[in-house]
Amino acid sequence: MEKIKSLRKYLPTALWVLAILAVYFLLRVLIQPYSAGISLNRPIVVSRLREVGLFVGAIFLGIALVELYFYQIFFRAPRNTWSGWIIRLFQGLIALVMLQLVVMFFDLTDLIRLPAGAVKDFFWFPSNAVTSLQKWAIGANPTSKENASLFVALTVLLLLGAIFGLIQWLSGPRVSRVGLAYLLVIPAFIGVLFLIVYPFLFEIKLAFSNASLGTQATKNASYGLVYGWENLKTLFTGNVAKDAKFFEVFGRTILWTVINVTFHVSMGMILALLLHRPMKLQGFYRTLLVFPWAIPTTIAAMALRNEFDLRYGFFNIMLKNIQTFFANLSDQVTLLSPVFSWLAANIGPVSWKQDPFWAFMSVLISNIWLGIPFMAVIILGGLQSISHEYYEAAEIDGASKWQMFRNITLPLLRPVLTPAVILGVIWTFNKFDVIYLITQGGPQEKTDILVSSMYKAAFQFYRYGFTAMFALVIFMILLVFTIIYLRVTGGLKAATE
Amino acid sequence: MSRKNPIARFFRWFFFRARGDSPFKRLMIHLLLIIACAICVYPVLRVVTISLRPNDTLLTTSLRIIPENATLDNYKEVLFGVPDKNRRSDFFLWLWNSFSIVMVTSLISVALAAVSAYAFSRFRFRGRSPALVFLFTTQMIPAGMLLLPLYVMLARLKMINTSLGLIIAYSVSSVPLTIWMLKGYYDTIPIDLEEAALIDGASRIGVLTRIILPLSSPSLAIAFLFSFMGGWSEYLVARVVLQKNDIYTWPLGIFTYAQQFTVAWGKFAAASVLIAIPVMALFLYSSKWLISGLTLGSVKG
Numbered sequence: 171m172e173k174i175k176s177l178r179k180y181l182p183t184a185l186w187v188l189a190i191l192a193v194y195f196l197l198r199v200l201i202q203p204y205s206a207g208i209s210l211n212r213p214i215v216v217s218r219l220r221e222v223g224l225f226v227g228a229i230f231l232g233i234a235l236v237e238l239y240f241y242q243i244f245f246r247a248p249r250n251t252w253s254g255w256i257i258r259l260f261q262g263l264i265a266l267v268m269l270q271l272v273v274m275f276f277d278l279t280d281l282i283r284l285p286a287g288a289v290k291d292f293f294w295f296p297s298n299a300v301t302s303l304q305k306w307a308i309g310a311n312p313t314s315k316e317n318a319s320l321f322v323a324l325t326v327l328l329l330l331g332a333i334f335g336l337i338q339w340l341s342g343p344r345v346s347r348v349g350l351a352y353l354l355v356i357p358a359f360i361g362v363l364f365l366i367v368y369p370f371l372f373e374i375k376l377a378f379s380n381a382s383l384g385t386q387a388t389k390n391a392s393y394g395l396v397y398g399w400e401n402l403k404t405l406f407t408g409n410v411a412k413d414a415k416f417f418e419v420f421g422r423t424i425l426w427t428v429i430n431v432t433f434h435v436s437m438g439m440i441l442a443l444l445l446h447r448p449m450k451l452q453g454f455y456r457t458l459l460v461f462p463w464a465i466p467t468t469i470a471a472m473a474l475r476n477e478f479d480l481r482y483g484f485f486n487i488m489l490k491n492i493q494t495f496f497a498n499l500s501d502q503v504t505l506l507s508p509v510f511s512w513l514a515a516n517i518g519p520v521s522w523k524q525d526p527f528w529a530f531m532s533v534l535i536s537n538i539w540l541g542i543p544f545m546a547v548i549i550l551g552g553l554q555s556i557s558h559e560y561y562e563a564a565e566i567d568g569a570s571k572w573q574m575f576r577n578i579t580l581p582l583l584r585p586v587l588t589p590a591v592i593l594g595v596i597w598t599f600n601k602f603d604v605i606y607l608i609t610q611g612g613p614q615e616k617t618d619i620l621v622s623s624m625y626k627a628a629f630q631f632y633r634y635g636f637t638a639m640f641a642l643v644i645f646m647i648l649l650v651f652t653i654i655y656l657r658v659t660g661g662l663k664a665a666t667e
Numbered sequence: 668m669s670r671k672n673p674i675a676r677f678f679r680w681f682f683f684r685a686r687g688d689s690p691f692k693r694l695m696i697h698l699l700l701i702i703a704c705a706i707c708v709y710p711v712l713r714v715v716t717i718s719l720r721p722n723d724t725l726l727t728t729s730l731r732i733i734p735e736n737a738t739l740d741n742y743k744e745v746l747f748g749v750p751d752k753n754r755r756s757d758f759f760l761w762l763w764n765s766f767s768i769v770m771v772t773s774l775i776s777v778a779l780a781a782v783s784a785y786a787f788s789r790f791r792f793r794g795r796s797p798a799l800v801f802l803f804t805t806q807m808i809p810a811g812m813l814l815l816p817l818y819v820m821l822a823r824l825k826m827i828n829t830s831l832g833l834i835i836a837y838s839v840s841s842v843p844l845t846i847w848m849l850k851g852y853y854d855t856i857p858i859d860l861e862e863a864a865l866i867d868g869a870s871r872i873g874v875l876t877r878i879i880l881p882l883s884s885p886s887l888a889i890a891f892l893f894s895f896m897g898g899w900s901e902y903l904v905a906r907v908v909l910q911k912n913d914i915y916t917w918p919l920g921i922f923t924y925a926q927q928f929t930v931a932w933g934k935f936a937a938a939s940v941l942i943a944i945p946v947m948a949l950f951l952y953s954s955k956w957l958i959s960g961l962t963l964g965s966v967k968g
Contacts, residue, residue: 206748207754218767373813460951469939487730
């Protein structure tokens with residue numbers, strides 16, 4: 171009986187594994203005859219797996235060590251005075267090594283530059299010690315470099331393990347309720363520190379430098395308030411990427427954001443209202459309507475770029491057809507001939523790539539097309555959460571459809587709509603992949619927005635110091651917007667309560 | 668008079684039905700929705716059309732959905748290359764690069780977030796509110812803003828042109844977002860369950876591993892999916908970090924088709940279709956949960 175139970179429990183998993191294996195082998199057999207033309211092969215896969223596995227292993231090992239250290243602080247209490255002293259000693263030592271490692275990392279990545287000599291030697295001591303240990307291992311047994319690294323890693327781990335074991339042995343448990351919370355938060359804390367705080371500090375430092383391609387990024391760069399002022403001055407009076415001016419681009423960014431969000435919300439609202447009723451084919455429509463959201467943006471943008479082609483793109487083919495249609499009409503219908511010939515003269519293929527106005531229109535059309543389904547789906551979700559009873563009561567009171575929309579739907583939709591609009595504004599403000607993929611900001615940077623100009627300044631013109639200042643200014647603009655938003659909506663209370 | 672006349676009766680029924688929407692209105696709604704659907708689907712269909720065109724008629728002003736002399740040559744070339752001319756297909760290589768990089772990013776961020784979000788949701792420790800406000804602020808940071816310092820940093824660490832560099836770069840936006848989202852999920856799990864378990868003598872870790880993680884496994888899956896979707900078709904960051912052909916992710920890869928001396932629209936379209944079909948299928952299948960993730964993760968205004 172027990173056996174059957176456990177069999178039934180694990181059967182689905184086993185079947186899944188079998189199915190996946192079967193698909194894998196089937197694909198292999200099918201692809202085998204074509205393998206000569208495929209550049210992906212087993213060594214590439216294996217080497218990537220090893221690289222990534224080592225990386226993940228290193229991260230988890232590092233986090234485990236830090237966790238252990240904090241565990242000793244929060245969860246262990248020394249048994250008596252002398253053991254307390256020993257524990258404090260080791261804790262101090264480990265903290266010192268951690269500090270040394272962090273400062274060394276800063277030095278390595280050029281956030282700070284330690285003067286060569288005693289200070290540098292002090293902070294690089296752990297690294298130098300490990301290196302010399304490795305050299306000694308190679309010298310003692312000249313087999314291979316990998317073995318030596320393994321030996322060093324094991325030595326360090328054993329040393330740390332011994333220290334932690336000693337502390338564990340010397341101390342007793344301590345009751346702490348929030349200690350666990352800190353232990354749980356530490357991994358994410360380290361991650362955010364490394365991924366966001368550190369780059370941010372770096373950015374501030376870069377903003378006050380003259381780093382560029384000429385100075386080989388940070389290698390020969392000089393730092394100082396003068397450079398920061400210089401960068402700021404260039405930003406507001408000089409050229410942001412190549413020859414566009416800041417306020418021109420800023421104005422376009424606002425235009426871009428406002429037009430996009432307006433269309434997203436209004437069209438999304440219309441679609442949601444159309445869909446929100448008992449009707450046939452609703453699921454079908456919903457599936458088709460989220461296509462622009464579901465298709466990967468890169469693909470969509472590239473495909474749309476193709477459609478804005480001067481001769482072979484969809485839009486110009488259609489415009490051309492309309493033009494010939496009116497031209498024929500003006501030949502045949504003599505009565506309204508001047509009207510049709512005027513139309514034929516004024517409607518026609520447009521140069522989407524050369525004309526700044528139409529280039530901007532092309533990115534706007536693309537981004538609006540891409541963004542509507544998201545808003546429609548969000549608004550539809552909000553509509554569905556509104557109870558029917560309100561509408562029934564309003565109907566009994568004789569309210570019109572418009573009154574119902576104005577006084578029931580809109581207010582009750584607010585909790586959904588406000589964050590969606592705010593996030594929409596921020597995302598659109600920052601979203602430049604469509605612009606970059608369709609027009610690359612051209613012609614003459616007439617379709618660039620702030621973020622795309624910044625991207626270009628950094629990675630096409632290599633003006634690193636300037637870009638950092640640019641990024642800080644954009645961040646300030648967004649911060650001001652966010653603060654105003656938080657003031658208006660009553661802050662983050664709901665989220666942080 | 669009109670009661671007798673069948674045409675007038677039909678007219679009345681058609682335009683002014685007493686209850687619910689009149690048939691005319693319903694017809695208009697369906698018509699509008701069909702137009703909207705056509706606008707949404709047509710550009711996607713055009714990609715399919717281009718992918719089916721034979722190479723000599725790639726540039727045409729025809730608007731037919733299934734082109735004349737439709738062939739699958741483009742697909743064959745994208746998938747399996749042309750071994751006779753010693754042209755190898757990088758398609759699977761790009762997919763593998765994308766997959767391995769995005770997979771590891773999502774795994775790391777979900778693993779980090781799953782434990783720390785629990786602490787944010789259940790403990791009132793010192794520094795909690797500032798940390799949450801900080802996490803929220805990171806969502807305001809433009810994606811491109813930290814790219815420059817990250818780039819310089821990765822260059823100093825010799826991580827440009829490696830998958831590890833891109834994993835780090837993607838984690839920048841993925842980790843805070845996932846923490847924020849999962850905290851929202853954990854908040855919706857009733858605390859009574861845990862209290863009962865604690866009274867029965869379970870440890871906090873036991874509560875986390877035995878109750879919270881199993882209960883929130885669907886949301887972990889959504890957070891994973893979110894992180895995965897975020898990185899999967901990313902182009903701009905990848906372009907900065909990866910500059911060598913053999914490490915390209917697929918968005919960079921298919922962009923090379925468009926940058927070649929003769930733009931290979933057919934190959935581009937075929938590759939796009941091959942990638943888009945599974946992605947869109949997954950997306951349409953999971954869109955319901957993705958939306959709930961978005962609304963939970965965002966600020967409750």
